[in-house]
Amino acid sequence: MPNLGPTELLIVAALFAVVLAIVVGAVMAARSGGRALSGGRTPLAPLTPPTAQGLYETVTGLTRQGRKIQAIKELRQYTGLGLKESKAIVDAVAAGHDMWSHPLMGGFRPARPMVPPGAGAAGAAGAAAVTGPDLATRVRELKAAGRAEQAIYLVRGETGMGEHEAELFVDAL
Numbered sequence: 001m002p003n004l005g006p007t008e009l010l011i012v013a014a015l016f017a018v019v020l021a022i023v024v025g026a027v028m029a030a031r032s033g034g035r036a037l038s039g040g041r042t043p044l045a046p047l048t049p050p051t052a053q054g055l056y057e058t059v060t061g062l063t064r065q066g067r068k069i070q071a072i073k074e075l076r077q078y079t080g081l082g083l084k085e086s087k088a089i090v091d092a093v094a095a096g097h098d099m100w101s102h103p104l105m106g107g108f109r110p111a112r113p114m115v116p117p118g119a120g121a122a123g124a125a126g127a128a129a130v131t132g133p134d135l136a137t138r139v140r141e142l143k144a145a146g147r148a149e150q151a152i153y154l155v156r157g158e159t160g161m162g163e164h165e166a167e168l169f170v171d172a173l
Helices: 006-031 050-065 068-078 083-094 103-107 120-128 135-144 148-158 163-170
Strands: none
Touching: 050 083, 050 148, 068 083, 068 103, 068 148, 083 103, 135 148, 135 163, 148 163
């Protein structure tokens, strides 16, 4: 075997580094389920419904930022309301009304009063004076009105239950 000079050793080291990089890339792609090969985008995680307070903050926050379309989308996704109804609610929020006081949100009143973001102790005291029916009562009302799917969304949003558990809860009432 002839003696290898610095140039030849550098070429061999570069080839070794390229092969090693290919092997490491393939192993990482296999571990990540192919995400590395799809432009680095990760698949969307399954959505879990927010709490009533979380939905309130999301819808009002997006509306205040001027992102009404996103607010409508979030509201539809977690309540099962239609486009027209969701738009009416978001428009009311944009006009300064409370989301939960809208007639279309009748079946989705939160178990606990909502405190507007940044309202502080005064907002909490004012919100504590407003009480509504408990979750089971609201679910029964929705179910009696033939809105079982919305009742399931309500249960999922306020309890964090999975879809199957929420369906069992609604069916049991």
